[in-house]
Amino acid sequence: MKKIVLGCAFVTIGVAALPALAAGSQTFCNGGAAGNGLVAATASQTDFVKVPFTPKCSANVFLVGNDRSATLYTVGSASIKGKSSFGGSSAGGGVVRIGDCAASPCAVGDATAGEAAAPQS
Template structure:
C-alpha cells in the first residue's frame, strides 16, 4: 500500500509542476530527494514558463524538468523510497512508468529522475 501512495505523491508532484509551470531552457534538478521544502526557483522566459515560481518539494522526491520550446515541457521523477521512475511531457500527455530505478537494490536517485525525463519525450 505504501508504494501506491508514494507513486500518487510523485505523479501528483509531476503533474502539478507540469500543469502550472515549467522550467529553464536546460534540464533542471528541481527537487533533490532530501527534506521537504522549496525547490529551485525559476524566472519567466520566452519558452514554456510564463510566470516566475518556486515549487514545493516533498521529502525523498527527485524531480527534474526541462522546457525545450514554447509548447514542449518534460519532467521526470523518482522517490528515494521507491523503485520506479516516472516521466511525462506535453508531447505525449500523461505521466507514466519509465521503468525500474538503477541503484543497488532498485533504490532511486536523481540520475533516475533525469533519465525518466529524457525518456518521456523519446
C-alpha cells in the same frame, strides 16, 4: 509513490501557468526533506512557460524539469524510497512510469532519465 505522481502532475498539468526554465534540465527536488524546491525557475517569453515558480517538494522525491522549446516542457521524478522513475510532458498524455531505477535506492539520475524518456511529440 502517490506524491511523486502528484508532484509531476503539478508541474506538467499546471505548466501553462508556470515559468520557463533556462535551457536544459533543472533539478527542483533532491530527495531530501519536504519544502520549497532547491531552485526557482526563471521566466522567459521564448520558452513554454512564462511565470516564475518554486515547486514544493515532498520528502524523499527527486524532481527535474526541462523547458525544451516554446511548445514542449518535460518532467521526470523518482523517490529515494521507490523503485521506479516517471516522466511526463506537455506533448499529451500524462505522467507515466518510465522504468525501474538503475539501482536501489533511486537517485536523481533516475529522475533525469525519466525526464529524457518523456514523450516529446
